[in-house]
Amino acid sequence: MDVFDKDSQPTLMELSELFTQTRQQFLGACLQRLIEQKYSYLLAQEYSPCPKCGKSCKSRRYSSKQMVTMQGNSKLDRPWFYCTDCSLGFCPLDEVLEISRKQHQFDIQKKAVNLSADVTFARASDIFKELSGQHLSDHFMHATFDAVGAQARQEDIIPSTEQIEKKIEQASTGQWRPILVVASDGANLPTRPKAKRNEKRGKGQWQEAKGFRIYVLADERIIHIASWHQIQNEAQFGQDLALAASRVDQESVRIALLGDGAGWLWKHMTACFPKGREVLDYYHCAEHIYKAAKAQYGEKSEKALHWVENTICRLFYAEVSNVIGGLRRMEPKDDIAKEEIRKLIVYLTNNRERIHYKSDRKGGYPIGSGGIESANKFICHTRMKRSGAWWVEETGNEMLRIRCAIYNGTYDKVFERYKQANLSQTTNFC
Numbered sequence: 543m544d545v546f547d548k549d550s551q552p553t554l555m556e557l558s559e560l561f562t563q564t565r566q567q568f569l570g571a572c573l574q575r576l577i578e579q580k581y582s583y584l585l586a587q588e589y590s591p592c593p594k595c596g597k598s599c600k601s602r603r604y605s606s607k608q609m610v611t612m613q614g615n616s617k618l619d620r621p622w623f624y625c626t627d628c629s630l631g632f633c634p635l636d637e638v639l640e641i642s643r644k645q646h647q648f649d650i651q652k653k654a655v656n657l658s659a660d661v662t663f664a665r666a667s668d669i670f671k672e673l674s675g676q677h678l679s680d681h682f683m684h685a686t687f688d689a690v691g692a693q694a695r696q697e698d699i700i701p702s703t704e705q706i707e708k709k710i711e712q713a714s715t716g717q718w719r720p721i722l723v724v725a726s727d728g729a730n731l732p733t734r735p736k737a738k739r740n741e742k743r744g745k746g747q748w749q750e751a752k753g754f755r756i757y758v759l760a761d762e763r764i765i766h767i768a769s770w771h772q773i774q775n776e777a778q779f780g781q782d783l784a785l786a787a788s789r790v791d792q793e794s795v796r797i798a799l800l801g802d803g804a805g806w807l808w809k810h811m812t813a814c815f816p817k818g819r820e821v822l823d824y825y826h827c828a829e830h831i832y833k834a835a836k837a838q839y840g841e842k843s844e845k846a847l848h849w850v851e852n853t854i855c856r857l858f859y860a861e862v863s864n865v866i867g868g869l870r871r872m873e874p875k876d877d878i879a880k881e882e883i884r885k886l887i888v889y890l891t892n893n894r895e896r897i898h899y900k901s902d903r904k905g906g907y908p909i910g911s912g913g914i915e916s917a918n919k920f921i922c923h924t925r926m927k928r929s930g931a932w933w934v935e936e937t938g939n940e941m942l943r944i945r946c947a948i949y950n951g952t953y954d955k956v957f958e959r960y961k962q963a964n965l966s967q968t969t970n971f972c
Contacts, residue, residue, distance in 0.1 A: 562675050567615070706791075720795055727802065732932050770783075784810075805892075823910060835850045
C-alpha cells in the first residue's frame with residue numbers, strides 16, 4: 543500500500559508495520575553517517591602506533607566492514623594498518639568503536655542471548671525477526687549463546703560484596719539484624735552424551751543440577767541476592783557455595799540454613815556459614831511423615847490423617863524425642879510399614895537438632911523451602927525441561943549460568959567479559 547496516495551487510508555497498524563520494514567535501512571544509514579562525522583579523523587588517519595609494540599605504521603589500504611546492528615545495516619571503509627615486526631594487522635577505529643569480529647554486532651548478540659535463555663533457539667529466531675526486523679538463524683542464536691556461556695564465570699555471575707551489602711541494607715530495620723536465608727537443593731535435568739555431527743547419540747539420563755539460592759527476608763517479601771545451579775558433583779558445589787559465602791558479611795545478618803535431609807548439603811552449608819541456624823524444611827519433613835502414615839494406616843484414611851496432624855503438631859513444638867519414642871512403640875501392620883517407620887525414625891534422629899519450628903517462627907526464620915523450589919522451577923525447569931529436550935552437560939551448564947546471571951542482575955557483567963574477548967582491534971583480517 544502506498545501510504546502517500548491521497549486515496550489510501552492505512553490503519554495505524556499498517557503504518558507501524560511500514561516503519562518496521564523501512565527503519566532498518568533508514569536508521570542503519572543514519573548510524574553510518576554519524577560514525578563518519580564523529581570519527582572522521584580516524585577515517586583519514588595515515589599513521590598509527592602498533593597496539594603490540596608501539597611502532598608507527600603507515601596505512602596500507604582501506605578495508606570495508608559490513609556491520610549489522612539493532613539499527614540496521616551499515617558499512618565502514620576504514621584504514622587498515624600492518625606491523626611487519628609483529629605480523630599484526632589492525633584498524634584503530636575498530637578499537638574505539640569496540641567492533642565485533644562478527645558481522646552481527648554486540649548489541650544484537652547481547653539481546654539474542656538474553657532471548658534464547660527464555661525460549662528455544664528456533665522460537666527466539668522467530669521472535670527476534672518479528673520484533674526487530676533482523677533475521678537471525680537459530681544456528682546463530684545457538685552458536686552465540688554457546689560462545690557467551692563459555693565465557694560466563696561464577697565470579698561474575700554472583701553479585702559483588704558491595705551489591706550484596708546494598709540489598710541487605712534494604713531489609714534492615716535498625717532493630718534486628720535481617721535474616722539471610724541460604725537454601726540448597728537439587729533439580730533433575732535430562733542429559734545425553736556429546737556426539738559428533740551425524741553420529742548416533744547415546745542413551746539419555748537424568749542428572750542432578752545442584753544449586754543454592756541466597757536471599758534476605760524483608761517484611762512480607764524476599765530480596766533476592768544470588769542463585770547458582772550447575773550439573774556437578776558435591777565437591778564442586780561446596781567450592782561454588784564457598785565463593786558466594788565469601789562475599790557476604792556474615793556478622794551483619796542472622797543466617798538460616800534451609801534444606802532437606804541430604805547429608806552432603808548440610809556439610810557444605812555449615813562449612814561455609816558456620817554460624818547459620820540449621821532448619822529442616824518443614825514440607826520435606828511432612829512428606830516423610832505422610833509416607834509412613836500411608837504405609838501404616840492406608841492412603842487418605844481418617845486414622846492416617848489424624849496421626850499425621852498429631853505428629854506434625856508435636857514436631858512443631860519441638861517434641862522430637864516424643865515422636866521418635868512413639869514410632870518405636872508402634873506395631874507395624876506389615877513389613878512395608880515396618881520399613882517406612884524405621885526410615886522415619888532414622889530421618890528424625892539425624893535431623894533432631896534442625897527441628898525447632900516454633901522458635902523459628904518466633905524469630906522470623908523461614909521453615910519452608912519455597913525460595914529454592916521456585917528457583918529450581920524458574921532457572922532449571924522452565925527452560926530445560928521442555929518436551930523432548932535433552933542437554934549435553936556442557937551446554938546445559940552454559941544455559942544455567944546465563945539464566946542465573948539474568949536472574950541475579952549480573953548479565954551485563956558476564957556479557958562484557960565475552961565482548962572484551964571478542965573485539966576485532968588486533969586481528970590479521972579485518
